[in-house]
Amino acid sequence: MMGNWTLNNGGNSVAKYSLMVNGTRRQFEAEPEMPLLWALRDVMGLIGTKYGCGISLCGACTVHMDGTPVRSCTVRVSDVGEAEITTIEGLADPRNLHTLQQAWIDLDVAQCGYCQAGQIMTAAALLADKPNPSDADIDAAMAGNYCRCGTYVRVRAAIHRAAGQMASAQGLPAATVGHWEPARTEAQS
Amino acid sequence: MSTLIEEVTRAVKQQGLSRRNFLKLTGVAGGGMVLAATLPSAAFGADDLPTLVGSAELNAFVQIASDGTITIYSANPEMGQGIKTALPMMIAEEMGANWDDVVVEQSPIDTARFGYQWTGGSAVVSSNYERMRKLGASAREMLIGAASEAMELPREELRAANSEVVHGSGKKLSFGDLAALAVRQPVPDESKLQLRDPSEFTIIGKSISGVDNLQIVTGDALYGMDVKVPGMVFGAYQKCPAIGGKAVSANLAVIKAMPGVLDAFIVEGNGRVDQLLSGVAIVGTSTWAVFNAKGRLEVKWDESGASKDSWTEMVANADRFLQGPGKTQVVNNGDIASGFSNSSNKIIESRYEYPFVSHLCLEPMNCTASFVKGTGGEADSVEVWAPTQGPMGIAPTLESLFGVAKDRVVTNQTRMGGSFGRRTSAEYVCEAVAMSRHVGKPVKLTWTRQDDLHHDYFRAGGFQSVRGAVDEKGRLVAWDQHAVGMEANGRPVFGSGFRQTEFPFLNLKNARGTLSLMEIDTPCGAWRAPGANTHAFVVQSFIHELAHLAGRDHLEFLLEIMGEPRWFKEGSAGALNTGRAAGTIRLAAEKAGWGKTLPEGRGLGLAFHFSHAAHVAEVAEVSVDANRKLTVHKVTAAVDVGPIMNPSGAENQVQGAIIDGLSTMLGQKITMEQGRIQQDNLDEYPVLRFPASPDVAVHFIESDFSPTGLGEPGLPPLAPAIGNAIFAASGYRVRTMPISDEGFTV
Ligand code: FES
Ligand code: FES
Numbered sequence: 001m002m003g004n005w006t007l008n009n010g011g012n013s014v015a016k017y018s019l020m021v022n023g024t025r026r027q028f029e030a031e032p033e034m035p036l037l038w039a040l041r042d043v044m045g046l047i048g049t050k051y052g053c054g055i056s057l058c059g060a061c062t063v064h065m066d067g068t069p070v071r072s073c074t075v076r077v078s079d080v081g082e083a084e085i086t087t088i089e090g091l092a093d094p095r096n097l098h099t100l101q102q103a104w105i106d107l108d109v110a111q112c113g114y115c116q117a118g119q120i121m122t123a124a125a126l127l128a129d130k131p132n133p134s135d136a137d138i139d140a141a142m143a144g145n146y147c148r149c150g151t152y153v154r155v156r157a158a159i160h161r162a163a164g165q166m167a168s169a170q171g172l173p174a175a176t177v178g179h180w181e182p183a184r185t186e187a188q189s
Numbered sequence: 190m191s192t193l194i195e196e197v198t199r200a201v202k203q204q205g206l207s208r209r210n211f212l213k214l215t216g217v218a219g220g221g222m223v224l225a226a227t228l229p230s231a232a233f234g235a236d237d238l239p240t241l242v243g244s245a246e247l248n249a250f251v252q253i254a255s256d257g258t259i260t261i262y263s264a265n266p267e268m269g270q271g272i273k274t275a276l277p278m279m280i281a282e283e284m285g286a287n288w289d290d291v292v293v294e295q296s297p298i299d300t301a302r303f304g305y306q307w308t309g310g311s312a313v314v315s316s317n318y319e320r321m322r323k324l325g326a327s328a329r330e331m332l333i334g335a336a337s338e339a340m341e342l343p344r345e346e347l348r349a350a351n352s353e354v355v356h357g358s359g360k361k362l363s364f365g366d367l368a369a370l371a372v373r374q375p376v377p378d379e380s381k382l383q384l385r386d387p388s389e390f391t392i393i394g395k396s397i398s399g400v401d402n403l404q405i406v407t408g409d410a411l412y413g414m415d416v417k418v419p420g421m422v423f424g425a426y427q428k429c430p431a432i433g434g435k436a437v438s439a440n441l442a443v444i445k446a447m448p449g450v451l452d453a454f455i456v457e458g459n460g461r462v463d464q465l466l467s468g469v470a471i472v473g474t475s476t477w478a479v480f481n482a483k484g485r486l487e488v489k490w491d492e493s494g495a496s497k498d499s500w501t502e503m504v505a506n507a508d509r510f511l512q513g514p515g516k517t518q519v520v521n522n523g524d525i526a527s528g529f530s531n532s533s534n535k536i537i538e539s540r541y542e543y544p545f546v547s548h549l550c551l552e553p554m555n556c557t558a559s560f561v562k563g564t565g566g567e568a569d570s571v572e573v574w575a576p577t578q579g580p581m582g583i584a585p586t587l588e589s590l591f592g593v594a595k596d597r598v599v600t601n602q603t604r605m606g607g608s609f610g611r612r613t614s615a616e617y618v619c620e621a622v623a624m625s626r627h628v629g630k631p632v633k634l635t636w637t638r639q640d641d642l643h644h645d646y647f648r649a650g651g652f653q654s655v656r657g658a659v660d661e662k663g664r665l666v667a668w669d670q671h672a673v674g675m676e677a678n679g680r681p682v683f684g685s686g687f688r689q690t691e692f693p694f695l696n697l698k699n700a701r702g703t704l705s706l707m708e709i710d711t712p713c714g715a716w717r718a719p720g721a722n723t724h725a726f727v728v729q730s731f732i733h734e735l736a737h738l739a740g741r742d743h744l745e746f747l748l749e750i751m752g753e754p755r756w757f758k759e760g761s762a763g764a765l766n767t768g769r770a771a772g773t774i775r776l777a778a779e780k781a782g783w784g785k786t787l788p789e790g791r792g793l794g795l796a797f798h799f800s801h802a803a804h805v806a807e808v809a810e811v812s813v814d815a816n817r818k819l820t821v822h823k824v825t826a827a828v829d830v831g832p833i834m835n836p837s838g839a840e841n842q843v844q845g846a847i848i849d850g851l852s853t854m855l856g857q858k859i860t861m862e863q864g865r866i867q868q869d870n871l872d873e874y875p876v877l878r879f880p881a882s883p884d885v886a887v888h889f890i891e892s893d894f895s896p897t898g899l900g901e902p903g904l905p906p907l908a909p910a911i912g913n914a915i916f917a918a919s920g921y922r923v924r925t926m927p928i929s930d931e932g933f934t935v
Binding site: 013014030031033034035038039041042043045046047048049050051052053054055057058060087088089091092094097101104105106108109110111112113114115116117120138139140142143144145146147148149150151152153154155156 | 268269270271396397398399401402403405406407408409410411412414415417423448449474475476477478480481549550551552553604605606607608635637638837838841842844845846847848849852870871872876877878879880882884885
């Protein structure tokens, strides 16, 4: 009934790692080839970062490495070194959301929601780099983040909204606003 | 083959549940809508309150805590279609709750308490509209009854609003204060419940942000993939790439020696695609460990009973089939022969083709299962955490497969990372249970993206030939359509059938529809708007071809086919209403600027389709260059699904359906040879990305018909609208999906 248990995880195939994740140093053992995605999810219990394809083509696993968005499914845990990792859980305090997170709620962006952590992480890096992005900037930066449910119209609008709010919080002129007009209802004809 | 859908239907039949008698059975006979005080206010003598929540007698959709928090259960699975928000909105509306006081919780699976726990067919909103409102109204009456007692005022003078029961004198009591007393009120007679007039609505019809949004944007656990239970190990499962093959042997010793692998073993299975196919299970200390080991797996398969399906052969067979009419006559209205033989009529015939496509849910199939072997005379038990559209079908399936009594199975439903009709089978649940039973620990099974693409229930591909005649006045006078679809075990697979009521058969005097089917083994299933998602492409493209042949404006031609406003089945929301259809067609055309002058290479395309009781018209505006590079500028949709529950959620569904439809028609195609699916991942199965994603404008016609669902019907008109726009822009007629097969890129 019970199979033969061959425990390798205590053997020499694992190594010790000490990574800075969301401002906290985390020590754990893992196989060196383990992608950061699975170390985050299965070893550290940070499940906000999602698996979608495993080959850098969907963006669901996007995290920041020293502020740069990377696909954690193709970054080996042994290659992280001293880089600071930020995941969706560490983007902001849940009681004091990042402007993007609030814009996502205000515009009700999500459908299934599975891709949205990755979308927000890529968008956060975009705004850090370009506080006032055009639609073309957004499309270029977000091109690697797939949304199966097709929320692209709202993601664009939410990025514009957050950019505008972040600009006005700094006393700057509001950024360009998105051109999504919410649905209209018509009287019965 | 009984699917989960059938299990569910059986379960419902056994319990005698139906939409109409739900309230009687579980509402009145079962003890009624329960308003339970989870934290009873001391003022009302909390100690002697009966324990109501969890009582088998009673049904709890609503609980009110003394601090005023109103907890509403969402009983049906959420896959991104928004019912976890929309259904509780209906209850809260009738209660007179302030939405800010409402907390929505996903309910346990308990059909005796919650009724039909299922989602699909864009049917949840329509089938629950009245029921949810009655549950809310029942709660309201109990609160008012409690207030009447507490304030010593006649109940007729009281009303519930903003989470309070108010009297004209200004006296009021909050729901929180009333909760403990309210649970002791008699359950109102369902037949006497008064529902609010829609003009009073303060919640229904308002845009309300999804109830899980905070958790979604902060990365909190919601999905099947996020489940963690104590002692859990991780699993992967390899099935034969040729569907239905059996694992004979594998390099298990090598696999077991790989890093992080705890066990590897062959599972025999019961041979059912929707339950447990034979395969090799790998269990380990992380998802990566088992995925990594799976990559090194070498299996000897017995493929004698496996699928040999070949797309190349299907195409060749279709060409033979399409040389004449189909074997089965589905519709034969009037006389098509004279329309086609009249030499003054113009006639064309076109062949259309569409491929198999995958659901490609971004969250791959997964399930966490804990099989606990009974000890000391106790029976075995199972607990599963499953992202599924049919949670109520899990227990009967596990009982039949593993011999675990239904009442020893606990099913926890999780949010789904997309489904689109995919998560209606139980195989990923059965696989996880089989693995947990073998290793004696909870196992979280995750399919790789490749597993998910290879072992889908695909939207079936198909081929159609349509012939039409227009007379001297440019009127459509004969229509002959032959669809070639797929069958399994002698029955059309999902979406391959052909209904007599399919548009435009009922609109036309002289129309014939015939069907041919080819037997396949590749599993097919419900894929967003089954049938309609391919049928609309053929019919709405061909109508445009005919309008062009007749030298007429497409809009006017389509409205003429629609004819005078009438029902095809009086009073049935499930039937086409030509007046509602024409309303959406006109509105979409008007909003998109139909008839406006456009530069060279740019065009508008129109299409309408009726599916899932919804009337939807869409107009696409596209540009096409000399190299067939396509730019979709904008898609304008007009939708009539009756009153809209949550405009934000409703619009999101239509926006998403349009993007989904575009993504699918541009480049998605599943092919198979020797029974093996040829596409492994997103590099071979391309998806629509931000840069090619159009603007979408959605317009709702809020008619007085009863509300119907929106998860699916926004999709079917999209492909023909794009195809027709491509024709308008370039003169090129698209007749094959995906259009990348015809050389288009975005
Ligand atoms: S899982 Fe990393 S990009 Fe898809
Ligand atoms: S919201 Fe479902 S994948 Fe983006």
